Amino acid sequence: MSLGLEKLATESTSHYDNLENMSVRQLLENINNEDKTVPYAVEKCIPQIEALVSQIVPRMKAGGRIFYIGAGTSGRLGIVDASECPPTFGVPHGMVVGIMAGGDKAIRKAVENAEDDTEQAWKDLAEYEINELDTLIGIAASGRTPYVVGGLKEARKNGILTGCIVCNAGSAVAAEAEYPIEAVVGPEFVTGSTRMKAGTAQKLVLNMVSTSVMIQLGRVRGNKMVDMQLSNxxxxxxxxxxxxxxxxxxxxxxxxxxxxxxxxxxxxxxxxxxx
Missing domain, CATH: 1.10.8 (Helicase, Ruva Protein; domain 3)
Structure with missing residues (x-):
């Protein structure tokens, strides 16, 4: 049975072929040419990012938290962003939380079929006693990851603010999020390798969301990280x-x-x- 991957922009055929015949210089230049398109795709999303951040800030001022959920590269990117908030902005651990399908062991090594469980994300979130002051952001390049779809659906049922970061238009993940962010970057240099342009786009959006939220919460003065942890x-x-x-x-x-x-x-x- 077809999964319909052929309809996804992230699965469409690369603009380049015969990669194995390219020189190292050609590979690097062509990857770089593709990467240059990513910020323009993200720029188109700024109104969507603004809408989500504007909803997050008052909730966090009232004591809310941000949760990221994802699988594979998307999950790891959420964990990276969450883990960098305490040292950068001096906020408590647990104010921004990254959760990925398969648990912490999946950070380094893929866990088979973990992303296909539609119920597990909500079970993972329940361990943190997620509530109406919190925000859940699902991250999925394809926009169809069952782990993320299920988590967003249950969160929304429970009155929790939901957003997402996806790289295909009109996805199942975006349909479950109140504030979807769709950074459509098109085909990858290596067809379907969403750790490349899609991952870069997700990282850029995560930077924008968490940094703008923290600035709005007063965690930057002028342009300085005045609350950073003095860890080295x-x-x-x-x-x-x-x-x-x-x-x-x-x-x-x-x-x-x-x-x-x-x-x-x-x-x-x-x-x-x-x-």
Missing amino acids: LKLIERGTRMIMNELQIPHEEAHTLLLQYGSVRNAIDNYQVTK
Whole structure:
């Protein structure tokens, strides 16, 4: 029985053929030419992204969370975005959560048939006691992943805000999401390899969603990550320079303030209070 993959833009035949006969330079240039089209596909989605972010922000201000669900590359991208929010913006772990079909073991190694279970996503989400203040974003290049479709359907039944990031128009995933984002990037350089352009588009959209939400929540001041975690020497030095530039004080004094107060924001605010 046909799955109808031939109808999907992400499964359509590459613009290039005989890849094995290309030189390394030709391969790289042609992959790059395809990649150049991705930001333009994402640009067309900005109104859709804006609509979703505008719904997320008030919920998070009231204590809500963002959940990402996906399978394969899509699931891994959600986990990457979620895991980078605490160190970048100083938010608690659990404020942005990435869940993928097959569980954490699927991050490194594919779990057979995990994405085909329409009921498992909601079971996974229930472990976090997901509620009406939260937002669920399904990520699926094809727009048809059963794990994601089922999760969105149940979330919507339970009054939870739903969005999605897909790379085909008119998909089953988008039909289950109140605020779909459809970044249609067209054929992949290697036919059907959605870890390429589709994955890049999803990563760009995830960057836009989480970063704009965090800025709206006050987690950036000016253009600086004032709440970033000081987890290594590079970040301590970055924070020190932020304080130096903001307060116009010497490096040693800025470094001492940063270590004393534990964040750029706290160092600057406490310094200004004492002056």
